Amino acid sequence: xxxxxxxxxxxxxxxxxxxxxxxxxxxxxxxxxxxxxxxxxxxxxxxxxxxxxxxxxxxxxxxxxxxxxxxxxxxxxxxxxxxxxxxxxxxxxxxxxxxxxxxxxxxxxxxxxxxxxxxxxxxxxxxxxxxxxxxxxxxxxxxxxxxxxxxxxxxxxxxxxxxxxxxxxxxxxxxxxxxxxxxxxxxxxxxxxxxxxxxxxxxxxxxxxxxxxxxxxxxxxxxxxxxxxxxxxxxxxxxxxxxxxxxxxxxxxxxxxxxxxxxxxxxxxxxxxxxxxxxxxxxxxxxxxxxxxxxxxxxxxxxxxxxxxxxxxxxxxxxxxxxxxxxxxxxxxxxxxxxxx
Ligand code: UD1
Numbered sequence: 001x002x003x004x005x006x007x008x009x010x011x012x013x014x015x016x017x018x019x020x021x022x023x024x025x026x027x028x029x030x031x032x033x034x035x036x037x038x039x040x041x042x043x044x045x046x047x048x049x050x051x052x053x054x055x056x057x058x059x060x061x062x063x064x065x066x067x068x069x070x071x072x073x074x075x076x077x078x079x080x081x082x083x084x085x086x087x088x089x090x091x092x093x094x095x096x097x098x099x100x101x102x103x104x105x106x107x108x109x110x111x112x113x114x115x116x117x118x119x120x121x122x123x124x125x126x127x128x129x130x131x132x133x134x135x136x137x138x139x140x141x142x143x144x145x146x147x148x149x150x151x152x153x154x155x156x157x158x159x160x161x162x163x164x165x166x167x168x169x170x171x172x173x174x175x176x177x178x179x180x181x182x183x184x185x186x187x188x189x190x191x192x193x194x195x196x197x198x199x200x201x202x203x204x205x206x207x208x209x210x211x212x213x214x215x216x217x218x219x220x221x222x223x224x225x226x227x228x229x230x231x232x233x234x235x236x237x238x239x240x241x242x243x244x245x246x247x248x249x250x251x252x253x254x255x256x257x258x259x260x261x262x263x264x265x266x267x268x269x270x271x272x273x274x275x276x277x278x279x280x281x282x283x284x285x286x287x288x289x290x291x292x293x294x295x296x297x298x299x300x301x302x303x304x305x306x307x308x309x310x311x312x313x314x315x316x317x318x319x320x321x322x323x324x325x326x327x328x329x330x331x332x333x334x335x336x337x338x339x340x341x
Contacts, residue, residue, distance in 0.1 A: 003030070006078040009082075011085030012058075012085070016085055019242055022052055022194075031057075032057045032059070034063060064108050066114060081125070081256075082112055087157070097153075102156075105161065106157055113164070131152075134151055147159060174261060178266060183267070183270075184205075184239065184269075186238045187332050190242070196332075213292075222294070223299035230275065235304070242322075254316065267313060269310050282326055286333075287333045
């Protein structure tokens with residue numbers, strides 16, 4: 001016996017996935033986690049059970065296996081939606097391993113859509129990225145900003161999955177889809193029990209900062225200070241991961257109210273841009289620490305400045321950020337100090 005409140009969360013042990021699992025439970029949904037832990041850790045599930053005070057349902061399977069994913073849908077009779085996070089996400093790695101990125105990220109999207117068709121599940125929330133906008137003419141982007149030709153195989157897989165979602169809806173399959181275009185997720189759960197777990201040397205700014213302050217890395221390199229911005233460093237829209245997670249719940253609530261097939265993109269950002277140096281200095285101030293950094297060369301492929309116009313998500317999904325960038329940087333440092341080896 002199960003109520004019709006089950007949500008399949010592929011990549012549910014990952015960074016954004018794990019925080020979304022918590023928000024789903026808070027909102028009265030029953031998450032069903034699918035993760036093969038290739039880019040996460042099994043102990044994250046213990047932490048999730050602890051935070052939610054539940055014994056969460058977990059399937060350790062690869063999302064590119066149609067047989068295994070179908071079995072999850074066959075086992076659970078109350079599935080009403082899917083949040084599809086499971087994907088490779090490192091831009092640099094995707095340039096070195098394009099086939100691996102296409103094979104994994106696109107196959108898993110196909111598998112999810114096939115399973116949804118077979119088992120008559122209509123609601124899908126897909127993890128997309130602001131990377132689809134490339135280097136925009138105007139740094140503030142809304143959902144009408146044109147999609148650019150992808151700069152990396154990673155970006156190409158996001159664009160391809162968005163297009164596939166649109167085509168699947170046009171094909172007549174009963175589907176209601178939100179394409180959530182994330183800006184830069186940072187921060188961690190306020191409990192300090194879950195957060196970002198980069199494997200090896202972090203690519204992203206905030207985990208690099210926290211590891212540097214912890215002494216795991218010697219020095220942060222700021223990738224370029226000769227951009228056409230106020231302090232010369234790149235500008236991004238950094239959003240607290242718990243706010244991002246909450247947007248997934250709001251997206252599901254909105255999809256449930258739609259009476260016919262739909263496929264809508266939404267920008268998920270704060271609407272405010274911050275420079276790399278602002279992030280470093282805010283991190284130092286809120287945590288009362290020093291970040292050892294140097295200015296280095298530009299990183300190839302970096303966009304100079306981009307931030308979200310998130311009015312559509314604010315108005316249509318009734319979603320609003322609760323946390324500041326300073327809160328997020330405090331929570332990131334709290335988490336870094338709580339990670340077990
Ligand atoms: C990239 C991708 C984005 C993806 C995200 C998560 C693009 C344009 N963006 O975001 O789609 O979802 O990764 O993996 O491909 N920086 C430093 N030093 C560092 C690390 C970063 O100065 O050691 C700077 C970067 O130059 C950038 C900012 O910090 O200006 C943020 O970088 P990062 O955290 O890597 O995210 P993006 O590149 O914005």
